[in-house]
Amino acid sequence: MEEIASLMQGFSIALTPYNLALMFVGIVLGVVIGVLPGLGGANGVAILLPLTFSMPPTSAIIMLSCIYWGALFGGAITSILFNIPGEPWSVATTFDGHPMARQGRADEALTAAFTSSFVGAFVAVVVITFLAPVIARFALQFGPAEFFSVFFLTFASFVGMGRGSASKTLAAMALGFALAAVGMDGVTGQLRMTFGYDELLGGFDFLIAVIGLFGIGEILSSMEDGLKFQGSEAKLRLTVVLTTWKKLLAYWVTSIRSCIIGCWMGITPGGATPASFMSYGLAKRMSPRGANFGKGEMEGVVAPETAAHAAGTSALLPMLTLGIPGSPTAAVLLGGLLIWGLQPGPLLFVEQKEFVWGLIASMYLGNIVGLIVVLTCVPMFAAILRIPFSIIAPVILVICAIGAYTVNNNMFDVWMMLVFGVVGYVFNKLRYPLAPLVLAIVLGDKAEEAFRQSMLLSQGNLSIFWANPLVATIMSLGLAMLIWPLASALKARFGHARSATAA
Amino acid sequence: MREQEDASDEPSLVSNRVLEIVVALLLLGISAIIIYDSVRLGIGWAEGEGPRAGYFPFYIAVVLATASISILLKAVMGKGDGLSDSFVSRSAIGRVITVLVPAIIYVGAVQFIGLYTASAAFIFFFMIFVGGESVLRAIGVALGVPIFFFVMFEKWFLVPLPKGPIEAMLGF
Numbered sequence: 001m002e003e004i005a006s007l008m009q010g011f012s013i014a015l016t017p018y019n020l021a022l023m024f025v026g027i028v029l030g031v032v033i034g035v036l037p038g039l040g041g042a043n044g045v046a047i048l049l050p051l052t053f054s055m056p057p058t059s060a061i062i063m064l065s066c067i068y069w070g071a072l073f074g075g076a077i078t079s080i081l082f083n084i085p086g087e088p089w090s091v092a093t094t095f096d097g098h099p100m101a102r103q104g105r106a107d108e109a110l111t112a113a114f115t116s117s118f119v120g121a122f123v124a125v126v127v128i129t130f131l132a133p134v135i136a137r138f139a140l141q142f143g144p145a146e147f148f149s150v151f152f153l154t155f156a157s158f159v160g161m162g163r164g165s166a167s168k169t170l171a172a173m174a175l176g177f178a179l180a181a182v183g184m185d186g187v188t189g190q191l192r193m194t195f196g197y198d199e200l201l202g203g204f205d206f207l208i209a210v211i212g213l214f215g216i217g218e219i220l221s222s223m224e225d226g227l228k229f230q231g232s233e234a235k236l237r238l239t240v241v242l243t244t245w246k247k248l249l250a251y252w253v254t255s256i257r258s259c260i261i262g263c264w265m266g267i268t269p270g271g272a273t274p275a276s277f278m279s280y281g282l283a284k285r286m287s288p289r290g291a292n293f294g295k296g297e298m299e300g301v302v303a304p305e306t307a308a309h310a311a312g313t314s315a316l317l318p319m320l321t322l323g324i325p326g327s328p329t330a331a332v333l334l335g336g337l338l339i340w341g342l343q344p345g346p347l348l349f350v351e352q353k354e355f356v357w358g359l360i361a362s363m364y365l366g367n368i369v370g371l372i373v374v375l376t377c378v379p380m381f382a383a384i385l386r387i388p389f390s391i392i393a394p395v396i397l398v399i400c401a402i403g404a405y406t407v408n409n410n411m412f413d414v415w416m417m418l419v420f421g422v423v424g425y426v427f428n429k430l431r432y433p434l435a436p437l438v439l440a441i442v443l444g445d446k447a448e449e450a451f452r453q454s455m456l457l458s459q460g461n462l463s464i465f466w467a468n469p470l471v472a473t474i475m476s477l478g479l480a481m482l483i484w485p486l487a488s489a490l491k492a493r494f495g496h497a498r499s500a501t502a503a
Numbered sequence: 504m505r506e507q508e509d510a511s512d513e514p515s516l517v518s519n520r521v522l523e524i525v526v527a528l529l530l531l532g533i534s535a536i537i538i539y540d541s542v543r544l545g546i547g548w549a550e551g552e553g554p555r556a557g558y559f560p561f562y563i564a565v566v567l568a569t570a571s572i573s574i575l576l577k578a579v580m581g582k583g584d585g586l587s588d589s590f591v592s593r594s595a596i597g598r599v600i601t602v603l604v605p606a607i608i609y610v611g612a613v614q615f616i617g618l619y620t621a622s623a624a625f626i627f628f629f630m631i632f633v634g635g636e637s638v639l640r641a642i643g644v645a646l647g648v649p650i651f652f653f654v655m656f657e658k659w660f661l662v663p664l665p666k667g668p669i670e671a672m673l674g675f
Contacts, residue, residue, distance in 0.1 A: 051660050167573040171530055174567035178537050178560060185544075185556040192556055193540045216606070223602045224595040390634020394626040395648055397606055402618065402652065406662055414610050422603070429590060430523060448559040456553040 003130055010357030013058060014365055022063040023362060027370045028377075030070015035078055035381050039396055041071035041312075042328040042438070043215040046207045047403030049336050057340040058355050062362040064336060065316070068329050069121065069366050072272075072312050073374045076113035076305060077381055081106060089272035089308040092280040096293060096300030103296050107236050110378055111244040116255065116302045118371045120309035123259040124266065125363040128317050132349070132360070135321040139346035144453035145464045147322075149474035151447040153481065154324055157268045158436040160481030165431065172427065173436040179204045180444020187452060199412045206441040207407045210332060212417040213434050215400040217424020219393055236378050244298075251302050254283050258303045262310025266326050267318060272311040273435075279307030313363065320356060321346060324443065328435050331442040515589030522590045523578035530571035537564035601633045617667025619649040 013019075033044035045064050052060035075090035080097035093113060100109035142150075155173055162169045182193045183203030194200040248255075258279040265275035283303035284293040293300045315326030316333070323345035325331040337344045342352055349356055374381070404417040427434060458464035466472040541557030541564060549555050578586060591599070605625060612621040627645035630636040656662045657675070666675060 050662060054660070165574070165577075167570040167577075171567055171570035171574060174563050174570060175530065175533065177563040178533065178567060181537075181560040181563065188552070188556045190544055190556040192544060192560060193537060195540070220599050220602060223598050224591065388634065388636070390630050390636050391626075391640075391644055393602060393634075394605075394629040395644070397602070397609070398622045398626065398648065398652075401610060401613065401622075402656070402664060405613075405618070405664060406656075409663075411610075411614055411665070414613065418603075418606060418610060421606075425599070426522070426526060430519065430526060432526075451559060452554050460548055460554075 003133055006133075006353065006357045007129055007361060009354075010359075010361030011365075013354055013358035014062060014361040019059055019062050019358075019362065020365070020369075022059055023066045023366050023369050024373070026063040026066025027070040027073075027366065027373050030067035030072075030370075031074035031077070031374060031377075031381055032070075032384060033067065034071035034074020035384050036392060036396065039399070040075075040214050040218070041068050042332055043211045043213075043400070043403070044071060045329055045332045045336075046210045046407075047215075047399060049207065049332065049339070050403075050406040052336070053339065057337075057342060058358040060340065061333065061336065061355070061359050062366070064333060065359065065362065066366040066370070068312070068333070069363075069370045070373075071329075072121070072309050073114060073117055073370050074381065075308075076117060077110065077374070077378065078385060080109045080113060080301075081382055082385055089276045089312065090304075091273070092276040092304035092308075093301055095280065095304075096295070096297050099294070099296035100298070100301065105296065107240045108244045108247075108298065109296075109301055110236060111241045111375070112248060112298050112301045113305045114371055114374050115245060115248055116258075116305040117309040118367055119255055120259055120262050120306035120311075121313045121367045122364070124263050124310040124313035125360065125367065127263050127314055128320075128363070129360055132317055132321050132356075135317070136346040136349040139322055140350075142322075142346070144450045144457065145467065146471050146474070148447065148450035148454050149465060149471045149478065150318075150322055150324055151443060151450060153268070153474050153478040154318075154326075154443070155436065155440065155447075156478035156481035158433065158439075160484040161265070161268075161274055162433055162436075164433065166485035168430070168432045169436055172432045172434070173440045176437040176440025177444045177447070179209070180206075180441045181448070186445060186449060202408075204416065204441060205407055205413065206438060207332065207335060208404050208413045208416050209420050209441050210328060210438055211400050211404050212420025213424035213427075213438065214328070215396070215403075216417060216421025217428055217434075219396060219400075220421060220425040221428055222389065223393065236375055241375060247298065248302065251299050254287065254299055254303050255306055257282060257286075258306035259310045262307035262312075263314045265307070266311035266314030268326075272308040272315070272327060275311035276304035276308040280304040316363075319344060320348060320359075323446070325439065328438040331439055334442065515591075516593045516596055517590050518586070519588050519590045520578050520581065520586040523586065524575060527571045527575035527578060531568060531575065534564040534568035534571065537561070537567070602629075605629055605633070613665055615667060617670055618664045619653055620667055620669045622649045622652070 029048070030041070030044070033039040034041065045067050048064065048067065052064060055063070075085060076093055076097070079085045079090040079093040080101050083094050083098040085091040085094055097109045097113060100106065158173060159166050159169050178193075180203065182200055183191070184201060185192050191201070261279045261282070262272075262275045265278070266272065280300060280303050283299055284290045287293070287297075287299050289297055289299065312327060312329070315330040317326070319325040319330040319334050323334065323343070325334045334344050342348065342355065400417060401414050404414045405411065407413055424434060427437075454464050465475045537560050541561035544557030545555030546557045546561040547555055605628065609621055609625040612624065623645045626648060627641050630641035630644060631638060656664050
């Protein structure tokens with residue numbers, strides 16, 4: 001039980017008044033970010049990242065990860081009260097959450113959402129606590145081929161598990177890799193795709209892409225809808241919280257199932273959004289009251305919220321142990337680690353024990369703080385949504401511009417942010433997924449490096465990816481993921497044709 | 504199979520199908536640029552060095568081209584959900600432009616008059632002309648927000664942001 005001892009040490013690091021205060025600030029900021037249109041977990045953390053450069057890394061990551069938890073919680077508030085999913089993963093929460101609010105059961109729905117979020121996150125943190133050191137130890141023996149196979153599986157998972165068109169996922173991903181390749185090539189020192197523009201020497205910074213795609217893109221989308229909030233009043237009374245908790249106990253099967261889906265989807269980067277939909281779908285099919293889903297069934301809030309948080313939290317596991325983030329927000333946190341001079345990956349667990357365990361301990365504490373904050377402050381957060389959009393829109397745009405500028409202190413980035421904003425708006429409408437695009441920008445260089453090193457080792461022979469059982473298994477899993485959409489499309493066509501002839 | 508019906512009551516400016524085709528063509532163009540530059544860098548094997556610099560981007564561009572051709576074909580043949588739906592209606596694109604154009608002017612202005620002044624002006628004009636808020640309220644927010652950020656960045660976090668003549672006049 002080495003992990004328990006390390007964790008206790010982690011608590012002693014995280015439990016300083018300074019860090020607790022940062023946790024509280026992070027959660028509150030996170031909920032605000034989650035509630036406001038145009039600011040979300042990923043770009044919120046990206047914008048605040050430059051402000052943490054002067055902090056000690058452990059404190060900085062505690063605050064930033066708490067912003068992430070807060071944003072996860074905050075998404076539920078807007079979904080339930082206003083039928084506006086503040087974050088993509090809370091779309092499924094609107095299905096039953098908002099009908100409940102319209103029936104005057106907003107307090108029950110909110111309590112159910114927050115509690116399930118907490119349960120999902122908590123289970124995921126426990127998984128991280130015990131699984132992460134094992135994976136990290138295991139990964140210490142990884143060579144470039146193993147790392148490349150993990151990258152391959154990561155991106156193949158987006159294709160295999162993504163909702164929507166596989167070609168669009170592939171296109172978004174390839175675009176990300178291409179953007180990552182721009183600039184100086186790390187191996188040969190040659191300039192790639194800069195076409196003589198000095199601004200492109202350093203390549204595209206993914207933080208800029210995140211702020212543009214998610215921030216500006218979202219503002220443009222919100223603007224298009226014309227934005228008329230029709231919110232329900234929210235107040236949480238202690239009695240309602242307690243009776244709801246009692247009712248929630250009945251849904252333990254759904255909770256466990258959602259936790260498993262969430263953790264799985266978070267670790268293999270399916271992400272929080274598909275996890276929430278999958279969990280909702282399964283709950284609907286399996287629940288005895290499945291027919292009532294969509295009309296205000298509490299179980300329909302429990303399932304997606306638990307899964308989304310389990311996925312959002314466990315997305316940090318591959319980020320910490322392998323240096324491969326499972327979600328855009330995890331990618332931004334990874335960017336933070338690099339800036340603070342920490343190399344994410346298996347060595348982190350050996351060389352930066354204090355940092356890792358401080359962070360893991362803060363996940364437990366942060367979620368407890370988060371649950372208390374959201375349960376007590378809902379009316380305050382709901383009030384933020386009553387600020388007219390004509391004030392929110394320009395202010396958020398200014399915040400995004402400042403955020404983009406401070407990443408590298410240059411104006412070109414701010415222009416790029418606008419370009420990415422338009423791309424984000426169009427991609428969103430045409431259902432190109434943004435998460436693989438962002439992750440490819442982040443991981444492109446590393447994936448390429450791993451690939452080229454493997455090729456050097458094997459002198460250009462692709463069989464190195466099937467050289468030992470481990471790398472062969474991961475590669476084959478990845479290939480299966482890639483073929484999955486094709487196979488299921490063929491099956492659907494074949495099955496369809498058969499039923500058509502039968503009819 | 505497909506039904507021609509207008510979901511929204513507003514006139515559609517451009518359909519999803521047209522935009523799908525435009526985006527797919529753009530992506531195809533991007534992959535052509537990458538392939539062009541990758542070939543210049545060399546996409547083969549350098550003796551003793553491993554794959555050349557253009558090797559990886561080349562195959563990425565091939566994937567991008569394949570994916571965009573598949574998207575393009577689907578859109579041209581009219582297969583897929585919601586292709587005939589409106590991408591954006593006239594009034595919606597109008598609202599989008601009312602944010603986008605001021606935002607572009609704002610970013611341009613930051614270079615000349617500094618971030619704080621540009622932000623104040625942007626918030627002020629946006630609130631009055633786009634948002635229809637009262638002048639008093641607009642002045643309040645337009646002054647309050649930049650001053651708050653000024654204190655936060657220049658004094659508290661010591662992160663300097665672009666400043667212009669007005670800040671210089673005030674001695675910063």
